[in-house]
Amino acid sequence: MQQILAMIRKEFKQIFRDIPMMAIIFIVPIIQLFVLAFAITVDVKQIKLLISDFDDSRASREIIRAFGNTDRFKIVGYTHDLNCVRGNFQEWKAQMALIIPPDFSKKMARNLHPQVQISIDGVDGNTAGVALGYAQGILSQFGTEFLIQPQYRSRLKDVHLVTMVERMWYNPDLSSEQYMVPGIAVVLLTILPMMLSAMSLVREKEIGTLEQLMVTPLKKHQLLLGKLIPFLILSFIELALLIAIAMPVFNISMNGSFFLLAVLAFFYLFTTLGLGIFISTVTQTQQQAMFFAWFIMVFMILMSGFFIPIENMPQLLQKLTYLNPMRYFMYIMRDIFQKGSSIRFLYKDAVPMTIYGLLIFSFSVIKFQKRVG
Amino acid sequence: MNAIKITNFHKNYNSVEAVKGIDLAVNSGELFGIIGPDGAGKTTLTRAVCTLLVPDDGTIFVDGKDVVQNVARIRAILGYMPQRFSLYPDLSVEQNLRFFADLFQVPAQEREERLAKLFRFSRLEPFKKRKAEALSGGMKQKLALSCALIHTPKILVLDEPTLGVDPLSRQEFWQILHKIRDEGSTILVTTSYMDEAEQCDRVALFFKGEIVGLDTPENLKNHYPFPIYKIYGGDLRGLKSFFDTLNTVHTSQLFGDALHVSFAEEPSLTDWKAWQAKSGGNLQRWVHHSPSIEDVFLELLREQT
Numbered sequence: 001m002q003q004i005l006a007m008i009r010k011e012f013k014q015i016f017r018d019i020p021m022m023a024i025i026f027i028v029p030i031i032q033l034f035v036l037a038f039a040i041t042v043d044v045k046q047i048k049l050l051i052s053d054f055d056d057s058r059a060s061r062e063i064i065r066a067f068g069n070t071d072r073f074k075i076v077g078y079t080h081d082l083n084c085v086r087g088n089f090q091e092w093k094a095q096m097a098l099i100i101p102p103d104f105s106k107k108m109a110r111n112l113h114p115q116v117q118i119s120i121d122g123v124d125g126n127t128a129g130v131a132l133g134y135a136q137g138i139l140s141q142f143g144t145e146f147l148i149q150p151q152y153r154s155r156l157k158d159v160h161l162v163t164m165v166e167r168m169w170y171n172p173d174l175s176s177e178q179y180m181v182p183g184i185a186v187v188l189l190t191i192l193p194m195m196l197s198a199m200s201l202v203r204e205k206e207i208g209t210l211e212q213l214m215v216t217p218l219k220k221h222q223l224l225l226g227k228l229i230p231f232l233i234l235s236f237i238e239l240a241l242l243i244a245i246a247m248p249v250f251n252i253s254m255n256g257s258f259f260l261l262a263v264l265a266f267f268y269l270f271t272t273l274g275l276g277i278f279i280s281t282v283t284q285t286q287q288q289a290m291f292f293a294w295f296i297m298v299f300m301i302l303m304s305g306f307f308i309p310i311e312n313m314p315q316l317l318q319k320l321t322y323l324n325p326m327r328y329f330m331y332i333m334r335d336i337f338q339k340g341s342s343i344r345f346l347y348k349d350a351v352p353m354t355i356y357g358l359l360i361f362s363f364s365v366i367k368f369q370k371r372v373g
Numbered sequence: 374m375n376a377i378k379i380t381n382f383h384k385n386y387n388s389v390e391a392v393k394g395i396d397l398a399v400n401s402g403e404l405f406g407i408i409g410p411d412g413a414g415k416t417t418l419t420r421a422v423c424t425l426l427v428p429d430d431g432t433i434f435v436d437g438k439d440v441v442q443n444v445a446r447i448r449a450i451l452g453y454m455p456q457r458f459s460l461y462p463d464l465s466v467e468q469n470l471r472f473f474a475d476l477f478q479v480p481a482q483e484r485e486e487r488l489a490k491l492f493r494f495s496r497l498e499p500f501k502k503r504k505a506e507a508l509s510g511g512m513k514q515k516l517a518l519s520c521a522l523i524h525t526p527k528i529l530v531l532d533e534p535t536l537g538v539d540p541l542s543r544q545e546f547w548q549i550l551h552k553i554r555d556e557g558s559t560i561l562v563t564t565s566y567m568d569e570a571e572q573c574d575r576v577a578l579f580f581k582g583e584i585v586g587l588d589t590p591e592n593l594k595n596h597y598p599f600p601i602y603k604i605y606g607g608d609l610r611g612l613k614s615f616f617d618t619l620n621t622v623h624t625s626q627l628f629g630d631a632l633h634v635s636f637a638e639e640p641s642l643t644d645w646k647a648w649q650a651k652s653g654g655n656l657q658r659w660v661h662h663s664p665s666i667e668d669v670f671l672e673l674l675r676e677q678t
Contacts, residue, residue: 002478006475006476013464017463017464208456208457210459211425212453212455212473215424215448217449217476218476
């Protein structure tokens with residue numbers, strides 16, 4: 001016990017003495033949080049809309065007003081020249097064009113299938129799809145409102161309109177931060193412990209102190225515990241710091257139990273700390289360790305559903321994600337934050353995650369040898 | 374009982390035979406040197422003694438315990454100083470020492486006394502707050518030695534401790550080793566500096582994984598069979614080619630300031646006069662030279678091949 005404490009004390013001394021390291025541990029994740037949370041947004045807002053109104057009637061102006069009234073669209077200009085639409089698209093000045101033909105209001109009055117044209121810049125398919133959805137919503141709303149005006153009421157006798165009442169659960173504002181920030185916390189708990197433990201073990205290998213430690217009566221478990229406990233503590237401090245900053249700044253709501261979160265994070269850390277040990281056993285220099293960790297990390301993050309929803313992946317890849325421990329913790333974290341899920345709902349993810357963690361950790365500990373060859 | 378007893382120790386790295394079955398016994402309280410050039414297998418041997426390597430064949434007993442089976446017990450009585458400087462460069466001298474004191478579980482009451490003593494003999498006291506990375510080469514070695522001594526080991530194993538250290542610090546380092554030996558510890562030390570053999574009680578000359586000679590430095594030198602002369606002159610290269618043509622010359626070797634020539638039999642004064650005349654005045658002076666360990670080593674290698 002005294003020996004483990006000696007290792008822990010030494011490790012902390014080294015961490016706190018290394019100022020650039022401290023900066024990497026404490027400042028970089030916060031910067032990451034801000035950059036990622038703002039940058040990785042799936043919200044589609046302020047779509048640049050170009051209006052081409054050839055009808056210029058009361059009805060067409062009402063449609064335009066409807067588009068202008070929501071912050072999802074931003075009217076960037078009016079034109080009667082259709083070539084102008086092409087030009088604006090190419091210069092990224094407009095993303096969508098609403099073209100109302102000259103006979104729009106006449107056709108509407110005569111009940112002759114009035115049409116408007118929506119042109120969208122489809123380069124960013126995701127945004128285009130969402131924008132189209134918004135436009136459809138506005139136009140159908142317009143149609144409904146138009147029909148229930150008194151002069152058309154008579155036609156409504158036999159029509160029963162289905163109205164949709166929307167209730168967005170868990171994330172009523174559809175804020176992407178609410179979705180992304182817990183994900184960023186998972187990324188942090190993956191990168192930080194893995195990198196720190198791998199680097200610190202390999203560093204001892206590099207400078208030769210590992211050889212010195214090996215000939216001391218220090219046992220393998222004491223050496224590893226002394227090495228890992230400081231990183232475990234640091235990881236929890238980081239997590240707490242991240243949540244403490246993110247909640248007020250991004251207005252994130254935490255609907256679940258912090259205690260459950262901490263317990264499950266602890267089990268997840270078996271995976272990442274275990275991977276750190278594993279990396280240190282197969283590499284000789286910090287550079288090699290860095291590349292290896294990077295390689296593992298990219299796969300884990302891409303296959304975790306952090307950026308790309310797993311449901312959008314091809315079937316085969318979806319199955320492969322079950323091999324990724326990060327996938328489970330990603331679900332757990334998002335569920336606890338947004339749905340406030342209890343362990344009753346989370347065990348499906350928590351059990352495989354913990355099994356992976358213990359397997360990876362034990363394998364790495366066995367592989368870690370207290371000999372040089 | 375031997376402090377270290379090595380029997381038929383073999384170690385291969387893939388297809389390379391690093392150590393080819395050596396037998397060696399180090400007595401208790403002895404300062405034993407393993408002398409050999411780089412790549413002779415010295416580090417492999419020390420690592421095996423320190424339980425860091427498992428022998429491919431043969432046995433090693435340290436303090437009567439097998440290095441494969443009694444790892445923990447051996448590590449507790451062993452002090453090891455690896456070849457590379459391996460302390461924490463970002464911790465201070467004192468922090469390094471205290472850390473190893475913790476790991477070796479040096480009792481609190483003994484600790485301060487122990488530290489004071491180590492500071493005294495290493496003269497590192499004034500630098501105890503300095504980071505280890507800021508120490509000079511000689512001081513680093515002394516710190517590494519101090520860390521290896523923190524738990525008063527019965528047996529101390531040092532792998533090329535004086536490598537790359539200036540001559541003055543080397544001298545000081547050996548004095549410290551003598552003191553430790555005099556206090557009763559057994560020391561196994563490796564070096565590639567032949568002249569350091571003189572500092573040891575007994576030495577094993579090590580070459581390509583084999584022991585080519587094993588005795589006290591005195592005996593090794595006394596058994597050197599040929600008279601050696603140091604020969605001074607204007608053109609040493611010219612002299613060397615001249616002596617190489619003589620039948621009576623056993624070997625000739627160029628050193629910085631003189632030519633070392635060993636003869637199959639003691640040359641007479643008339644021989645010298647004749648050679649001086651033949652060399653056209655190039656041969657200026659000759660001095661009888663007692664063989665050094667280096668001469669012995671080279672001779673043993675010649676006999677081998």
